[in-house]
Amino acid sequence: MRANELREKTDEELDQILVDRTEDIMHFRMQTATGVVDNVRKSREARKDIARIKTIMKDRRSGEPVAPVGGGD
Numbered sequence: 149m150r151a152n153e154l155r156e157k158t159d160e161e162l163d164q165i166l167v168d169r170t171e172d173i174m175h176f177r178m179q180t181a182t183g184v185v186d187n188v189r190k191s192r193e194a195r196k197d198i199a200r201i202k203t204i205m206k207d208r209r210s211g212e213p214v215a216p217v218g219g220g221d
Contacts, residue, residue: 151200159205166201169194 154162176191 149197149200151204154197154200154204159208162201162205166198169197169201173198 149165154165157165172194173191176185176194179185
């Protein structure tokens with residue numbers, strides 16, 4: 149997901165997405181252990197989504213305004 153899409157979500161929605169992505173990573177690790185990996189890229193995307201979500205939630209808690217991504221002319 150893109151950061152702009154995540155910023156539009158509520159805190160509850162972000163929490164649910166965070167749980168889903170964490171489960172995706174656990175599922176991927178089990179697939180790796182058994183030797184049946186469907187898509188390696190999904191694990192990387194899930195980790196990046198988790199980082200984006202945690203960053204957005206931290207920014208909301210700190211109360212700092214978030215600058216739009218892309219230069220904002």
